[in-house]
Amino acid sequence: MEGKSDITAMWIKKHSLLYTGATRHPFILNIRDGSIDISSFKRWLAQDYIFVRAFVPFIASILVKAWKESDVSSDIDLILSGMAALNDEIAWFKKEALKWGVALNSVVPHKANVDYCRFLESLMNPDVEYTLAITAFWAIETVYQESFAHCLEDGSKTPEELKETCQRWGNEGFGQYCSSLQNITNRRLEKASDDMFSKAEVILIRVLEHEVEFWNMSRGTI
Ligand SMILES: Cc1ncc(CNC=O)c(N)n1
Numbered sequence: 001m002e003g004k005s006d007i008t009a010m011w012i013k014k015h016s017l018l019y020t021g022a023t024r025h026p027f028i029l030n031i032r033d034g035s036i037d038i039s040s041f042k043r044w045l046a047q048d049y050i051f052v053r054a055f056v057p058f059i060a061s062i063l064v065k066a067w068k069e070s071d072v073s074s075d076i077d078l079i080l081s082g083m084a085a086l087n088d089e090i091a092w093f094k095k096e097a098l099k100w101g102v103a104l105n106s107v108v109p110h111k112a113n114v115d116y117c118r119f120l121e122s123l124m125n126p127d128v129e130y131t132l133a134i135t136a137f138w139a140i141e142t143v144y145q146e147s148f149a150h151c152l153e154d155g156s157k158t159p160e161e162l163k164e165t166c167q168r169w170g171n172e173g174f175g176q177y178c179s180s181l182q183n184i185t186n187r188r189l190e191k192a193s194d195d196m197f198s199k200a201e202v203i204l205i206r207v208l209e210h211e212v213e214f215w216n217m218s219r220g221t222i
Pocket residue numbers: 048051052055089140141143144211214
């Protein structure tokens with residue numbers, strides 16, 4: 001926390017209802033209390049694999065923006081580490097899908113997923129500034145970190161076979177990585193024009209809305 005300059009923390013407070021909706025969704029609460037229906041988990045796994053594949057070019061586009069627009073070279077190192085982690089993550093999805101009997105190559109993307117991937121694609125446009133893209137990146141990663149870390153807290157009854165999933169995004173290292181993304185975002189927002197500033201806030205809201213819709217998909221009723 002950096003007091004007045006912690007714009008992202010301020011926004012999370014301002015939009016706490018939506019933020020809580022995204023990070024304390026029934027899907028997550030059901031993992032945490034052990035009542036999760038495994039078919040919901042499998043639906044989420046299959047859809048998230050599609051999302052993660054689209055997330056790779058998204059991060060690549062941010063890497064290009066950082067290279068062109070950032071005056072802090074360590075930004076590139078952090079974004080690159082995120083990209084390297086995704087390589088691992090894709091392998092993990094394949095392994096996990098095998099374990100649960102989910103056929104990843106025949107998954108039909110759900111509308112909420114298509115919409116979310118389109119949103120990512122709109123941010124990949126070279127006309128979209130680094131500040132806006134990094135705001136989205138930070139928010140996307142943080143929702144998963146906050147959600148899955150909640151399933152690992154004391155008192156949670158997360159089923160043993162789902163703990164590895166929760167660890168993937170809920171671990172401390174991933175938390176550090178999200179804090180670093182948050183620091184970059186804050187640093188960029190401090191220097192942003194009023195116009196950029198309000199655009200970034202809208203992007204945060206859109207990410208949170210997409211994340212809620214994404215979790216909703218696991219219900220399989222829409
Ligand atoms: C829908 C969604 N949001 C965030 C993440 C976390 N980032 C990369 O894995 C994810 N996998 N899926």
